Amino acid sequence: MCLNIPGKFVKVKKNKFIIDYNGKKREAILSVVENLKIGDYVIVSNKIIVKIIPKKEAIKYLNLINDVRK
């Protein structure tokens, strides 16, 4: 199953987008979404930011994951 984890776009560093996944940071090297801003929750696929996720939906997912892990 291919569910993608949403992460929070926190900054640009050396022309790369830094995405925070609950403390773990990964890079995206390209974005194809419009109006991306710092603080947005995004989906990254194959190192490309492909979608902005409404914060409410992202938090819902992240809370579900945390409940499963408890």
Place this chain on the structure above:
Amino acid sequence: MEDTYEGMLFTYGITCLENRLYRGKIRKEDYDKAMDYWNKGKTPSSEFISKILPFADEKITEKTPEAVERYFLEQHNSIIDKKEGEYANMPDILCESCKVLIGDVVKIENFKEIPYPVYRIKYKSHEDIAVGKFFRDVKVGDRVITHNKAIVKKIKK
């Protein structure tokens, strides 16, 4: 890739492996091994396929490439829509990104930052991007199958 059950399941499933890695569903060493198989054009064993793609492997009881195609083109999206398995309780917007879709290539872009093309695909109800990380022998006008925003294969119109 071999035209076998394992080859076809690997072809469809490889687009998901990075997500599965980040969600802790497969180990890094298995992810690296899978990428190595792919890059060398080799088909993994049925044991390895079962390890990295257990849900699909269990669902597809007839171990033929045709059954794999039927699963991904007919059942896979239905499982998502019904919110079965790991999709249970997940937001629709995240589930939609996982679907297997058929669309036509309308634009091809190459970016210096990434080593594979990015395609603009026109689907029945919308347009979206898909990457040519795993399959890139396509041109504008071609009809393709995509899975998790990556091109899986080209098909006839």
